[in-house]
Structures are given as C-alpha cells and as structure tokens.
Amino acid sequence: MKLEFILQGRDDAEAIGATGTIKKENHSKLKLPELGKLEDRAATPLPDKFTLLSLGDKNEQLANAYNVTMRLVEMEEYFKRFDLQDLFYIVKTKLDPNGTIQQDTSKEPLYLVDDY
C-alpha cells in the first residue's frame, strides 16, 4: 500500500487545528453531507449536564461547585474546538441618528467567557 503525504509541512497551529479546531471560515466551504455532520457534531451536548447549585452539606456543596466549574471548562474547550469564541466577545453598539445599529468602536469588546 502506498501512503501519500503533502510535500510542504504545516505550521504548528495548522497542525494542531487539523486534529481539533474546525475553522469558522471553512464552514461555508463544506457541502452536504459534511456540513450536516459538522452541525450535528457542533450541537452535540456535553455528556454531563449543567445543573442548579444546591446548598447541601459541605461535601455536596463542593462536589456541586466542582461539577459546574468542570462543565464551564469543557464548554470553553468546545467553543475553541468549533471556533465559536468570537460570538462571545460582546460588541458594544450604538444607534446612529437614523436609528440604525452601529458598532461603538471606542470600547473594546468584552469576552463573556473569561479565561481568568
């Protein structure tokens, strides 16, 4: 069996992306059924769910808070993997005299899912 490889090596970022991140720019290049598969994968929920925090005894409280924290970490990984982070940068807007929505460039967008 003959194995085929590309002649020019990928840079590090691209090489990592090849196994994980699906660049948002490439979404539109996909056609059915690949696009459908990607959308299905991107909307696949976390196996462990977010739950309401309860105020139980000490151990329960710790476990509960730990569970929510871990789901947040997983969620952030997911956003990176499917290249969804830019939506979570909250763009400041203002209305122009015509009542049309515009970006307020005087303020930096704030990242909603802060990475500490």
Next chain:
Amino acid sequence: MAQFNKIHPKNLCTWWMTIRKISIQEIRESICFFCVYGQLYHIQNLEGSDLFLKGSCDDVLRKKVMDYLIKVPDIEKGGPLFYKVMMMVITSNTEEAIRTLTLKVLTYKITSIQGENVSIADSQLRGDYRRLMLAEKVHDDIANCLINIFCNTLMDEFNATFKAMKYNILIENHVYDPKDILRIAELTYTKMIENGSWNSPSTTQDSGFVVHTTCWNCGGEGRRVDECPSKKVTKSATPSKTRGKWSAPKNGESDLKLIHGKPFK
C-alpha cells in the same frame, strides 16, 4: 498549579464576577449586531451554540432559562444570551439558598433545644457557618448574632461569658472570630456540665431553628401531637362494643366456643 486554580471551586466566583460585568441588554444588542452585520457563519454559530447549551443543561435548569427568554425576539437570541441567563439562574439559586440559611441562623433560638443543649446548638450553627463560609456569603454581623444567641439561654452563669464579649465589642471594638465564639460556647457548656451547674429546664424540640408546627390532635399551633395537653382520643382508649370471635372466654364461661353453629375448642 495553573490547572488546579482553573478547576478549584472558589474560582466560580471569579467566573461569575466576569459574567456580571456584562448586562443582558448588552448581549442582546451584540447578538443583534452579529445577525445584521456578521458573517454567515456567525449566524450559524449563534444557533449552534444555543443548541449546544440547551442540550447541556438538565431539564429543570433548561426550563428556567427558557422561561426567562420567552419574550426575547429571535434576532437577539443565541448561545451567548443563553449562557448568560443560565449562569444567572445557577447563581441566583445559590443566593436564594444562602438567604434562607442566613435567616435560619439569624432567628436561631437556643431555648428551643431540649435542655438548652449547647453542644447540639454548636454543631448546627458550626455546620451552617461552614456552608456560608464556603459560599463566601457570611453575614457581616455573624459574630454579634452568635453572641446574642448564646446570651439568651436560661443559665445566667453561661450568659455572663457572652455578655462580657458583647461588652468588649461595644466598648473596646474587639473583633471576635465566629469560630472562637462557637468554641468558647462549647467549652463553657462542657465545664458547667462537669461541675453539675448546668440545670436548664427541658423543652422538647431538638433543633433551635424555629419551625411552625400544627398539632394533629387539637389543631393548635406551635406544638406536636405528643406535646398536646388535650386528652387524646385513641382507639385503644375507646371500649369495643362487641367482642371478636377469637376473644378469650370470660370468667365462668366454657372454653368451648360455637362458631357458625359448630363447636370449636
């Protein structure tokens, strides 16, 4: 270490602080902007992230978030808004539980505990204090509140220790650690028990937290059926009208019984 910090439960507070900086209105406007001026993949991703987060919540949480978002126009909906509301619901649930717990501590009455057992009161208050500490929501006045609880027992000798502490706070601005107050209470109580000087009259409730109960016997408020002063009417107290088939023979009665006309011994 960085990884440990990242998953340590205390950092949830840091996370929430960041989320709180951005209002729901700002997020709605941002989503609207992405819908109007964003790339096509932004619109797809708004829907995708929304679906992902909806699926990643348990049923109760998802329902609460969706109830909140029911009146939001579609052009302002998406993953970021769902995320913000979801975290808000999770946080408010905790705050509600903390409020209840704080109120319980503030209204705690040591006189309701059987024999004014300070050990029981100490365990209950210590447990609640730890929970509040863990959530970083300890009431500012917790030390005063604990001193007031221990000042109001029926044992003057015990109260004197805490009245002195109260005096120190008022006059000398002394600051007491709540854990020290609990420890002093436990020690003073143990000492008095050992000396035989603790002879508080008993009451019947095992917890100092004030509970509203209704008597099942007379319907009176604030007591249980076993504390009811009214005479109880029970089946055993009511004489039976007829004796059963299998009752023992009366004095002078033959032990030969007739059941359905047939002799039965």
